[in-house]
């Protein structure tokens with residue numbers, strides 16, 4: 001008969017503790033599965049997440065230390081996409097999401113200055129430079145999961161432009177509207193819709209006027225345009241609800257309002273789906 005020494009038995013039980021699974025394999029997806037929606041995923045720390053759209057090559061997503069990840073659904077998102085999670089323990093979970101279709105309004109805006117609707121060569125050069133700066137911010141994939149603060153309306157006011165509407169400017173069809181227009185009087189404070197880092201603060205963009213962009217992490221950014229004043233500097237951390245600027249009428253506008261956009265990398269999502277009904281109504 002063999003008697004296991006006490007220290008050996010202790011070692012065996014420690015070993016059993018270390019090989020036992022330490023985190024449950026989880027996959028939870030919060031957010032509306034609808035075109036323009038933002039989905040916040042929850043998995044266990046250490047998992048790897050990839051998303052594939054209609055059989056196209058899958059894309060690896062950043063997963064926070066808490067197991068959070070983001071998927072943005074564009075205005076014209078296809079009817080389904082596949083989320084594949086490789087769990088820390090080796091198992092894989094695959095889930096197919098059915099994305100509900102939306103119908104969008106047609107919006108006609110007349111009376112805009114001609115050079116803003118059909119800009120000349122000099123204006124086009126400015127627009128191109130502005131767009132490159134905006135695209136540079138949107139290409140970022142920073143690690144802080146600031147979006148976990150949740151979202152709030154940046155200003156209260158009547159909605160004068162909704163997400164996704166097809167726009168006809170001075171009779172010329174243009175790209176769909178990619179954010180919300182909130183009407184408020186000039187000088188009304190504009191708040192950060194969620195926590196983040198100020199990624200762009202420029203007083204003179206051709207189309208968007210005085211403009212601030214905030215990086216909320218994991219490719220999610222928000223933009224605040226047409227302001228009459230900027231209260232933050234690039235690189236500055238902001239809390240959800242912190243004042244960042246003042247409502248104005250700079251850039252391509254017909255009156256004072258805030259254009260508020262939210263983008264997951266280059267994909268525009270509907271800010272209205274992040275915050276619930278407007279406190280003022282439509």
Ligand SMILES: [Zn+2]
Pocket residue numbers: 161177179180181258259260
């Ligand atoms: Zn707008």
